[in-house]
Amino acid sequence: KEKAIATPTKTNQILKKYGFSFKKSLGQNFIIDVNVLTNILKQAGVTKDSDVIEIGPGIGALTEQLAIHANQVVAFEIDQRLKPILMDTLQAYNNVDIVFQDILKADIKAIMGEYFKAELPIKIVANLPYYVTTPILMRLLMERLPIDSITVMIQKEVADRMAASPGTKSYGSLSIAVQYYTEAAVALHVPKTVFNPQPNVDSAVLHLQLRDQPLVQVDDEAFFFDLVQAGFAQRRKTLRNNLSRHFAGTFDKETIENKLQAVDIDGTRRAETLTIDEFASLARVFAKNEN
Numbered sequence: 001k002e003k004a005i006a007t008p009t010k011t012n013q014i015l016k017k018y019g020f021s022f023k024k025s026l027g028q029n030f031i032i033d034v035n036v037l038t039n040i041l042k043q044a045g046v047t048k049d050s051d052v053i054e055i056g057p058g059i060g061a062l063t064e065q066l067a068i069h070a071n072q073v074v075a076f077e078i079d080q081r082l083k084p085i086l087m088d089t090l091q092a093y094n095n096v097d098i099v100f101q102d103i104l105k106a107d108i109k110a111i112m113g114e115y116f117k118a119e120l121p122i123k124i125v126a127n128l129p130y131y132v133t134t135p136i137l138m139r140l141l142m143e144r145l146p147i148d149s150i151t152v153m154i155q156k157e158v159a160d161r162m163a164a165s166p167g168t169k170s171y172g173s174l175s176i177a178v179q180y181y182t183e184a185a186v187a188l189h190v191p192k193t194v195f196n197p198q199p200n201v202d203s204a205v206l207h208l209q210l211r212d213q214p215l216v217q218v219d220d221e222a223f224f225f226d227l228v229q230a231g232f233a234q235r236r237k238t239l240r241n242n243l244s245r246h247f248a249g250t251f252d253k254e255t256i257e258n259k260l261q262a263v264d265i266d267g268t269r270r271a272e273t274l275t276i277d278e279f280a281s282l283a284r285v286f287a288k289n290e291n
């Protein structure tokens with residue numbers, strides 16, 4: 001059997017053969033360690049009974065492992081220069097399709113329908129470009145794609161924020177946005193040495209298990225997320241202070257105090273101590289126009 005793409009020598013061979021130069025602006029840091037890839041697949045729970053969407057195949061390091069272990073793979077790649085390379089490196093696999101489109105613009109649902117033949121659980125697995133991690137993940141979640149889980153290598157600090165619990169330094173509006181849709185966990189930390197070129201930041205694998213229902217029930221999601229953002233607007237200020245500023249044109253101070261009391265939340269608390277449930281209660285009372 002041929003050597004895996006994800007080794008330092010094989011990767012260098014491929015890069016040299018095609019005279020490929022990394023584009024920093026596209027977040028191109030390729031994985032050169034098969035063990036890390038095996039571990040990512042394990043965290044994702046990829047088997048022959050799963051179909052996989054990959055974002056950013058690069059020269060195919062992760063794609064190859066997915067092709068070997070999953071039923072079918074569809075990968076989205078923005079960099080057209082990788083076309084001849086991927087045609088070469090993945091030629092042995094007939095269960096892979098590469099779509100050369102920006103994942104932020106592609107009609108993901110339509111493409112899923114077009115390529116996936118079996119009705120298997122669909123997983124998203126990727127070593128994401130770090131410059132667009134949050135927009136990509138938020139798009140995938142907000143589109144309500146029919147997917148089972150998302151397992152991605154991202155900047156460690158961002159992974160920590162997405163999986164953070166109330167009362168911790170990393171907890172904020174991003175934690176709430178992600179956990180509203182998923183059960184989030186940082187699965188493993190990854191050293192810089194497994195990449196070529198090495199990124200400037202630390203990396204971690206984040207696993208997101210999609211919920212059947214959002215974590216909390218809110219009537220108006222946009223209003224809920226606005227209120228959460230407002231709560232965290234100035235982290236060091238009290239909830240009362242941040243909400244007063246946000247609702248200044250709508251409610252007077254007394255009304256705001258009444259609303260806080262109605263849901264039994266002390267206005268001197270900081271947003272970082274509130275659970276998602278508590279934010280949902282706040283959204284319910286603040287959505288009402290009465291005091």
Ligand code: SAM
Nearest residue numbers: 029030031056057058061077078102103127129
């Ligand atoms: N999967 C490969 C690996 O692990 O070795 C490469 C991962 S590299 C961190 C990120 C990849 O995402 C690059 O191939 C880059 O060209 C691609 N990419 C960057 N922005 C993208 C976008 N908006 N849509 C699709 N792919 C993108």
